[in-house]
Amino acid sequence: MSKIKEQIYFDYAATTPIDPRVKRVMEPYLDDKFANASSVHSMGQDSANAVLKARDTIAGFLNCKANEVVFTSGATECNNTVFKGVSEAMKEYGNHIITTKIEHPCVLESCKYLEKRGFKVTYLPVGSNGVVKVSDVEKALTKKTILVSIMYVNNEVGTIQPIADIGKLIKSFRSLSSVPRFPIFHTDAAQAVNYLDCDVDKLGVDLMSLSGHKIYGPKGVGALYIRKGTLIEPLMHGGRQEDGMRAGTLNTPGIVGMGSAIQEIKKTTLRQAQGGENQENKRIKFLRDELINKILKTIPNSKLNGDKKLRVANNVNVSFKGVEGESLLMLLDGEGIAVSTGSACASGSIKPSHVLMALGRGPLESHGSIRITIGRFTKESDIKKLLAVLLKAVKRLREISFF
Amino acid sequence: MYSKKLMKYFKKPKNVGKIKNADAVGEAGNPLCGDIMHMYIKIKKSTKNDWLKKHIIEDAKFETLGCGAAIAMSDRVIELIKGKTIGEAEKLTPDDVAKGFDLPKQKIHCSVLGIEALKNAIIDYECKYSDIKQDPA
Ligand code: FES
Numbered sequence: 001m002s003k004i005k006e007q008i009y010f011d012y013a014a015t016t017p018i019d020p021r022v023k024r025v026m027e028p029y030l031d032d033k034f035a036n037a038s039s040v041h042s043m044g045q046d047s048a049n050a051v052l053k054a055r056d057t058i059a060g061f062l063n064c065k066a067n068e069v070v071f072t073s074g075a076t077e078c079n080n081t082v083f084k085g086v087s088e089a090m091k092e093y094g095n096h097i098i099t100t101k102i103e104h105p106c107v108l109e110s111c112k113y114l115e116k117r118g119f120k121v122t123y124l125p126v127g128s129n130g131v132v133k134v135s136d137v138e139k140a141l142t143k144k145t146i147l148v149s150i151m152y153v154n155n156e157v158g159t160i161q162p163i164a165d166i167g168k169l170i171k172s173f174r175s176l177s178s179v180p181r182f183p184i185f186h187t188d189a190a191q192a193v194n195y196l197d198c199d200v201d202k203l204g205v206d207l208m209s210l211s212g213h214k215i216y217g218p219k220g221v222g223a224l225y226i227r228k229g230t231l232i233e234p235l236m237h238g239g240r241q242e243d244g245m246r247a248g249t250l251n252t253p254g255i256v257g258m259g260s261a262i263q264e265i266k267k268t269t270l271r272q273a274q275g276g277e278n279q280e281n282k283r284i285k286f287l288r289d290e291l292i293n294k295i296l297k298t299i300p301n302s303k304l305n306g307d308k309k310l311r312v313a314n315n316v317n318v319s320f321k322g323v324e325g326e327s328l329l330m331l332l333d334g335e336g337i338a339v340s341t342g343s344a345c346a347s348g349s350i351k352p353s354h355v356l357m358a359l360g361r362g363p364l365e366s367h368g369s370i371r372i373t374i375g376r377f378t379k380e381s382d383i384k385k386l387l388a389v390l391l392k393a394v395k396r397l398r399e400i401s402f403f
Numbered sequence: 404m405y406s407k408k409l410m411k412y413f414k415k416p417k418n419v420g421k422i423k424n425a426d427a428v429g430e431a432g433n434p435l436c437g438d439i440m441h442m443y444i445k446i447k448k449s450t451k452n453d454w455l456k457k458h459i460i461e462d463a464k465f466e467t468l469g470c471g472a473a474i475a476m477s478d479r480v481i482e483l484i485k486g487k488t489i490g491e492a493e494k495l496t497p498d499d500v501a502k503g504f505d506l507p508k509q510k511i512h513c514s515v516l517g518i519e520a521l522k523n524a525i526i527d528y529e530c531k532y533s534d535i536k537q538d539p540a
Pocket residue numbers: 345350433436437438469470471472473510512513516
């Protein structure tokens with residue numbers, strides 16, 4: 001992790017570094033424990049056992065059965081499987097899908113794909129605080145609704161969506177409906193796993209997407225929780241891996257890494273369950289609040305995007321009047337500080353962020369926003385350095401603009 | 404994402420600011436990304452009616468609420484037009500400006516922002532001093 005030392009990393013929502021403990025657990029599976037987990041020989045069975053163990057760990061974390069966890073290549077694959085797989089399996093029962101305007105592109109693009117194939121999609125708005133209203137979900141539900149998909153935590157502004165309340169709503173809607181298992185409820189929890197309770201029964205979800213590389217595990221691995229009895233078709237066809245739900249040789253090192261990453265999170269939440277405090281999350285939250293408060297106090301005409309309370313512990317998203325986000329990102333980068341921008345400018349498209357627009361921010365404000373996400377390896381001194389550099393950079397750009 | 408050359412211009416633009424008693428001001432906005440550019444020019448006037456050839460751009464400055472590429476490319480625009488006549492400046496194309504900068508594809512439009520602001524400034528100048536232009540003497 002020497003890279004992280006010379007460069008200060010504030011982009012944990014994009015991806016996290018691998019925790020050294022996770023890396024250690026993975027290493028043998030990149031080395032001599034390379035055998036295919038589907039092979040019958042004992043070397044293969046070694047790999048199969050490692051996968052089994054990871055699956056159990058994750059099932060424990062989600063409070064589900066081990067055979068309800070399907071390993072994938074990541075959250076994008078999970079979400080694609082959900083949208084394409086559920087709509088395919090349930091097309092006889094209805095053609096309506098409910099989601100929100102602030103979902104990840106892999107959800108929104110999957111919706112567009114389905115719209116071209118005759119499905120109707122309702123994109124729920126969010127309030128200016130970036131949170132969806134349960135009553136809006138209720139109003140949108142129809143007899144034809146086969147799938148409701150709402151992210152647990154938004155990746156740009158970090159707002160926490162009322163998943164458990166929506167879960168309850170859907171349960172009561174089902175009990176009144178003639179086809180009791182519909183609609184299916186899915187949440188993309190990629191940004192939530194580190195900080196929030198992901199008990200699938202408490203949340204009342206049938207499907208949940210998880211990603212390895214957002215939780216200090218490796219890239220290229222994810223897990224999809226599928227409640228037993230949920231109608232869904234696979235995306236990948238081929239071998240009988242994952243009970244036919246996801247063909248393709250199991251990514252043993254990745255899966256082992258993901259299991260280990262979840263194990264690390266479980267350790268901290270376990271302490272919490274035993275009445276102790278989750279020190280890790282408390283620390284991160286403290287740093288985040290310090291960052292938010294200091295930015296708003298020391299930089300005039302700055303504004304926090306997204307609700308201050310209903311917000312995941314590690315996210316700061318701010319707009320600065322008279323500042324363009326990409327320029328700011330580049331200036332900070334020049335000082336060895338890595339942040340991300342809400343304006344998609346830097347990432348190829350030049351349209352302002354769909355999330356900030358959904359929060360009712362104008363294009364100019366959306367354009368002048370940056371996202372700072374912290375995590376396990378962020379130190380207090382990093383925050384101090386960021387604040388100092390940020391202050392200067394905003395000032396500099398305001399000199400260039402006519403602010 | 405950006406070339407070294409572009410980064411150099413972005414980090415230390417030489418022509419940022421306002422010109423207090425500018426002879427003309429041009430504005431341009433990019434409807435795609437919402438970014439805005441202001442350009443101020445100062446011109447050494449000639450009383451001759453040879454409008455395009457004799458009026459020389461003495462100084463120019465820009466202000467922008469724009470991305471890194473917009474900042475760098477606008478600075479480059481000014482570098483290229485200083486000391487040139489209005490006629491020469493008018494002929495400047497996006498290719499002239501972006502040459503050697505290796506602009507990423509999605510950023511080409513950012514280089515146009517400065518040129519448009521310049522052209523609008525020239526129009527502003529022509530309008531203000533149309534009496535010079537039409538002077539038959
Ligand atoms: S993206 Fe707007 S000027 Fe470059």
